[in-house]
Amino acid sequence: MSGKAQSDSAWPASHTKGAQRSILRWTRHFALCTLNPELHIGEVNFLVTGGAGFIGSHVCERLLHSNHAVWAFDDLNPFYSPAIKRRNLDEVAAAGAKFTFVHGDLSDAKELDRLFQSNRFDQVIHLAARAGVRPSLEDPALYQRVNVEGTVNVLEAARRHGVKKAILASSSSVYGVNQKVPFAESDPVASVISPYAASKVACEGLGHVYHHVHGLDVTMLRFFTVYGPRQRPDLAIHKFAQLITAGKPVPVFGDGTTARDYTFVSDIVDGIMACTERTFGYEIFNLGNSHTVTLARLIELLEQSLGKTAVLQRLPAQPGDVPITYADLAKSQRCLAYAPKVRIEEGIPRFVEWLKKRPAA
Ligand code: NAD
Numbered sequence: 001m002s003g004k005a006q007s008d009s010a011w012p013a014s015h016t017k018g019a020q021r022s023i024l025r026w027t028r029h030f031a032l033c034t035l036n037p038e039l040h041i042g043e044v045n046f047l048v049t050g051g052a053g054f055i056g057s058h059v060c061e062r063l064l065h066s067n068h069a070v071w072a073f074d075d076l077n078p079f080y081s082p083a084i085k086r087r088n089l090d091e092v093a094a095a096g097a098k099f100t101f102v103h104g105d106l107s108d109a110k111e112l113d114r115l116f117q118s119n120r121f122d123q124v125i126h127l128a129a130r131a132g133v134r135p136s137l138e139d140p141a142l143y144q145r146v147n148v149e150g151t152v153n154v155l156e157a158a159r160r161h162g163v164k165k166a167i168l169a170s171s172s173s174v175y176g177v178n179q180k181v182p183f184a185e186s187d188p189v190a191s192v193i194s195p196y197a198a199s200k201v202a203c204e205g206l207g208h209v210y211h212h213v214h215g216l217d218v219t220m221l222r223f224f225t226v227y228g229p230r231q232r233p234d235l236a237i238h239k240f241a242q243l244i245t246a247g248k249p250v251p252v253f254g255d256g257t258t259a260r261d262y263t264f265v266s267d268i269v270d271g272i273m274a275c276t277e278r279t280f281g282y283e284i285f286n287l288g289n290s291h292t293v294t295l296a297r298l299i300e301l302l303e304q305s306l307g308k309t310a311v312l313q314r315l316p317a318q319p320g321d322v323p324i325t326y327a328d329l330a331k332s333q334r335c336l337a338y339a340p341k342v343r344i345e346e347g348i349p350r351f352v353e354w355l356k357k358r359p360a361a
Helices: 003-008 017-033 054-065 082-093 109-118 133-138 140-160 195-214 236-246 265-276 295-306 330-336 344-357
Strands: 045-049 069-074 099-103 123-126 165-171 217-223 249-253 282-287 311-315
Touching: 045 054, 054 069, 054 082, 054 265, 069 082, 069 109, 082 099, 109 140, 123 140, 123 265, 133 140, 133 195, 140 165, 140 195, 165 195, 165 265, 195 217, 195 282, 217 265, 236 249, 236 295, 236 344, 249 295, 265 282, 265 330, 282 330, 295 344
Parallel strands: 045 069, 045 123, 069 099, 123 165, 165 217, 217 282, 249 311
Antiparallel strands: none
């Protein structure tokens, strides 16, 4: 009997090779998707880098509401108004007493290490980065320094100080000009078209290094265009809403057919929270909405919510912009029970409501 036949004999005769493969796959998925109760025993100390930013402030709030202790680390840089970031922090601080803000720069490895030395962090949610595709074309070195070196500094401090789990922000932009839709985590990421996207591919690689070499539990999350209250003012929905309100021209790059998978921020936070309760070793997950919306439709939805017609300024397509983003959510549904709840038709009015109420920065 050959070695292969011997190993096959461990299976009941009724199991075909296909069935065996499928059982192995499901066993692996079951192990992959199991909750790890050790991660949430007692009070858990979370460090959230970029905690003063758009997504980070929502994450800090949710963690505080879940009664965890939260440290937000942020340099409050002027990529957009630091006054907006300070206002975000004020709102986070009102969400719970166990909140500490640390003003610091990721690029300073010694400072980060001191922070990890003086506090015991159980989990790190690393969201701080220079974000934005177009600005990365103007200053690619800055994006590599903050996003790549900064991530090395966070991972180094995490492994030196016994952090149990690191959750890192990646981006749908890693799929670049992927021809296949929707984008699955197993698709190649070699066709990026901006320094920002390249920096996120590098971060995914570094996450794998720290898992493989140092055994750190690392989860990479590819966010698909996030929107909602506190959205960054440089992002299309926020920028367009302000221009339409002011009666100013809205720059439309290309013919309006570019499409994005817009994801409401509370859905992203649900996905992050699901990761905080699970151990994967190293895995990558898409967090999107899995519905595409064209630029023309987005503007229509903003017009309806704002009750104003947009003045359109037609411009050529921009370098660095991908034609479509579209998340395949099969893996995150299976392993994180991730199920986005907010459709764009509901999310845009909720964003506009927030925009109208918020005080000027
Ligand atoms: P954001 O700019 O609002 O938040 C990032 C925060 O990081 C900011 O408050 C900033 O001050 C801080 N920061 C930047 N450089 C720092 C440094 N050197 N040291 C310390 N803090 C620093 O951006 P966001 O939209 O909340 O994005 C959060 C993360 O999600 C980023 O990693 C971004 O690349 C990723 N992401 C966002 C989107 C999106 O649509 N918003 C999509 C994909 C990926």
